[in-house]
Amino acid sequence: MQILVWNEYRHEKKNNEVAKIYPNGIHGAIKSFLDNDEDQVLTATLDEENHGLSDELLENTDVLIWWGHLAHHEVADEWVEKIHQRVLQGMGLIVLHSGHFSKIFKKLMGTSCDLKWREADEKERLWVIDPSHPIAKGIGEYIELEKEEMYGEHFDIPTPEELVFMSWFEGGEVFRSGCTYRRGNGKIFYFRPGHEAYPTYHQAQIQQVIKNAVNWVAPVGRDYPTYGNAKPLENINK
Amino acid sequence: MQILVWNEYRHEKKNNEVAKIYPNGIHGAIKSFLDNDEDQVLTATLDEENHGLSDELLENTDVLIWWGHLAHHEVADEWVEKIHQRVLQGMGLIVLHSGHFSKIFKKLMGTSCDLKWREADEKERLWVIDPSHPIAKGIGEYIELEKEEMYGEHFDIPTPEELVFMSWFEGGEVFRSGCTYRRGNGKIFYFRPGHEAYPTYHQAQIQQVIKNAVNWVAPVGRDYPTYGNAKPLENINK
Amino acid sequence: MQILVWNEYRHEKKNNEVAKIYPNGIHGAIKSFLDNDEDQVLTATLDEENHGLSDELLENTDVLIWWGHLAHHEVADEWVEKIHQRVLQGMGLIVLHSGHFSKIFKKLMGTSCDLKWREADEKERLWVIDPSHPIAKGIGEYIELEKEEMYGEHFDIPTPEELVFMSWFEGGEVFRSGCTYRRGNGKIFYFRPGHEAYPTYHQAQIQQVIKNAVNWVAPVGRDYPTYGNAKPLENINK
């Protein structure tokens, strides 16, 4: 598999605290725990030419992981369209944390993807709601994160096709934190945690979930369906 | 309730055969069977100024019914945005037949909404898959249409939240024909039949389904959720 | 509509604290806020003959509300079968709180319906997850209950067809608190709150949810489907 980790990569460059946590960028951290002998893990970032993307790169990407926050509006619509096409063709997509407001996620969801949020160094506990789901494999009853940003309901998304995790927050809110969707030939996983100011992507269980999700969203490798005018398969008006 | 029936209204003006079936337009036919003492039923069409729409009209519309086919691209993006906002705020939306390719339906679904099709005067039989659903109230085991356009799978939509009808076609295809979705505060129903060359909207059971759907998609009348930065409801870091 | 409120009615008779909160039983409290000019609201309890049930009563019941806790095993299998049949035929069913372990709920779900629980006078906050749903009509962003029993995930139920409420508990857990299901012609709503030691059913918002749910689970009034050997509707082997 070819896995592409895309990151906005702005916080890490302008904020020392973030840079200390992610010296190689959030994309670098994610790449490092995904690296293995069988898959090719690549990265791309917003400020590279064409956001680090090319038609060929997208064509060969099996799973795209997306982290963005400050600069969703700077992602060119042209590339959003191309990524959208690739998802419908079967490319898996994992949208992380503040990527909920990315153009590609909003386009795939059809809703505002809005939510409540708060930065207050509070505790998050992600409960496994669906113990039969491969994305929760190897995770105990819950994942505890001592300090995270809060995201609270109502989260304006279509009802998840599978709800794998649900978060409890110290400040009193809940959130649908691990959500799957299918669009065309493609599969999508949204995973809530990962505020840039916390070492969330260094946490072993969070890494396990993302690894599981890569396998779950992987393409099944089938042709794009045939659409348009169709000859009858049976006699009509017998 | 205020119900707005929107129609592209082009086929009826340029094709005599269609005009004979729908002398007052498809919108006129739909309005005529929806009219009752309690609801106000209005119509709007593509070639009117602003497609017959206004901010005030949309604001006061509880349920919008949409039929379009040839000229989806002529619907101004500005109005698509406004309709999208109104759905998220709670306005019900019923998308009919070839409206599957309308800008508003594609935007709400996040997929291509593509499908197979064929015009061959063939029989369609819509089976009730969910007998507990209010949209199927008063309908027997199936609705039979002697001649209709065929729409066949794969239909590139998100998995329906509720699948009410499933079609059998004489030529060998099947189709998910009655599909519900929820987006924000709003509810959506897609209903397949209604090719302009057939008197489908004069059929009593088809009219019953659309009446049922108007009631089902009707807004619950709640405030739009509060999004954005949120104060904690409980003490943090105790 | 005819609404039947069924209650185990044991706690109220043997525990003074509970009796003070519900002097007419939990069934009496629920009946009192459901009573209106249009519906007939009846009650039945475990220790009456045949648990207060009869074939005729069930046949005429549109919506059955069920509260039980200590004595699920004392409900005769014969009546569980009859209630099950009536749900498949279209009778609405609302299962409250500890009714999660009732024979009828387990039979309809096909799972253990097990969960975590704790009696610790803790705060529960039920968040509205689906603002488009009629069961949440008139409810703000959440319902707050100062003291309730905790029910925590994992809750061993099939994935709810619609998830209307999700609970946050002071002690650190979350729970799927308002869940809908469809079985045959019938609709089911499970609603979590209502421990006998708290005045939960005297709370206005809880009453509103139960009233909304009665309307939502109400039968659509259609014939039971025809099953078994079926003649072809089209020619075979043409």
Place this chain on the structure above:
Amino acid sequence: MQILVWNEYRHEKKNNEVAKIYPNGIHGAIKSFLDNDEDQVLTATLDEENHGLSDELLENTDVLIWWGHLAHHEVADEWVEKIHQRVLQGMGLIVLHSGHFSKIFKKLMGTSCDLKWREADEKERLWVIDPSHPIAKGIGEYIELEKEEMYGEHFDIPTPEELVFMSWFEGGEVFRSGCTYRRGNGKIFYFRPGHEAYPTYHQAQIQQVIKNAVNWVAPVGRDYPTYGNAKPLENINK
């Protein structure tokens, strides 16, 4: 993985026509195409002692495949209970064709599992509805079976969590033919085709679907959730 193919094995013994199609029984045919170097494929049949089952066998089974028809009532309730427990603990279950009326499937579904049927040597075409699903991997747009028994809607099952295949029948009916469910830690797949009088299980695409399904229902291998009384994870009544 250990895969257990359970078959009623009555038709094959008393009907020469069936015996010619499945000389080693339907279980033998299924075992033969599942056999591979990595998995252990076993079989069991109704008339063996304890229906060929044992506690140890079930405990070690990862995926159970079930075919039954004439003698569902002869399967001892004790074994149905044990299989039910194993599914909740994570064992995958594939229910084939007339197994829709088996005790275990009805118990897991909570409905009557009734349907329409007809034996008329008619054509069935199974359309892939969800092209992103691993169970449809390697299958084209549809599977065509020249002659099969008809099963028609309404099929009295809970709404499938994922609907992978939908059947068209020559005689005019449709059917939800490939349905997934999750119950506890376990995953279930129902697959419609496989009447004993036709060589359906010798068909390559049908074999492919069953192989895919074995992988899909395979256990994730996690502990059974902890239920019952739970200590708080956070301070209460601060």
